[in-house]
Amino acid sequence: MKNNPIIFVMGVSGSGKSTIGKLLAQKLNLDFFDGDDYHPKENVEKMAMGTPLTDDDRKGWLIRLNQLSHENKETGAVIACSALKHSYRKLLRDGLEEQMEFVFLKGSFELVSERLNARKGHFMPPELLRSQFEALEIPKAALTVSIEHSPEMIVDTILTKLTGK
Ligand SMILES: Nc1ncnc2c1ncn2[C@@H]1O[C@H](COP(=O)(O)OP(=O)(O)OP(=O)(O)O)[C@@H](O)[C@H]1O
Numbered sequence: 001m002k003n004n005p006i007i008f009v010m011g012v013s014g015s016g017k018s019t020i021g022k023l024l025a026q027k028l029n030l031d032f033f034d035g036d037d038y039h040p041k042e043n044v045e046k047m048a049m050g051t052p053l054t055d056d057d058r059k060g061w062l063i064r065l066n067q068l069s070h071e072n073k074e075t076g077a078v079i080a081c082s083a084l085k086h087s088y089r090k091l092l093r094d095g096l097e098e099q100m101e102f103v104f105l106k107g108s109f110e111l112v113s114e115r116l117n118a119r120k121g122h123f124m125p126p127e128l129l130r131s132q133f134e135a136l137e138i139p140k141a142a143l144t145v146s147i148e149h150s151p152e153m154i155v156d157t158i159l160t161k162l163t164g165k
């Protein structure tokens with residue numbers, strides 16, 4: 001595994017970024033940050049109203065998460081962030097190429113939809129899921145795991161793959 005890794009757990013809304021990210025951070029004894037907490041108020045309001053974010057809406061937020069990564073450069077961290085497009089991942093990685101890992105949570109529209117419909121108390125409406133899949137550009141270099149298994153199994157798979165690197 002890379003030294004002091006900055007691990008971005010990425011995927012569409014409801015793919016399990018927060019659930020998996022927290023557990024992974026615990027196992028690696030790293031701090032966990034949820035990208036959702038760094039959206040400006042306008043972005044959260046927009047999503048809550050059922051409008052997908054644009055590239056422009058996401059830009060400042062991605063820059064902030066790149067800064068956050070730099071702030072945690074010495075220790076490493078786990079960060080949950082949708083990171084849907086290649087250009088977003090390039091921005092997130094800027095200046096930290098050596099330390100950064102992307103873990104992609106891969107799942108079908110149907111499965112994620114089921115989980116989102118069952119989730120309570122979150123601002124993101126399930127109706128936005130289609131637009132999340134439309135925006136998603138599948139990462140080629142990411143460590144990819146299927147979300148069909150339990151969170152514990154998924155994290156074990158990630159750890160095995162990470163430590164084998
Ligand atoms: N592997 C799993 N098996 C079963 N349920 C899961 C799994 N991973 C996550 N969940 C559940 O699915 C829902 C979505 O997970 P979570 O909130 O972690 O996704 P997210 O990608 O962080 O979403 P968002 O980006 O919208 O914040 C939650 O209710 C969570 O408990």
Ligand SMILES: O=C(O)[C@H](O)[C@@H](O)[C@H](O)[C@H](O)CO
Nearest residue numbers: 012013014036053082083124
């Ligand atoms: O890029 C985006 O459209 C956003 O980051 C969303 O994915 C949300 O932040 C989150 O996933 C909602 O819960």
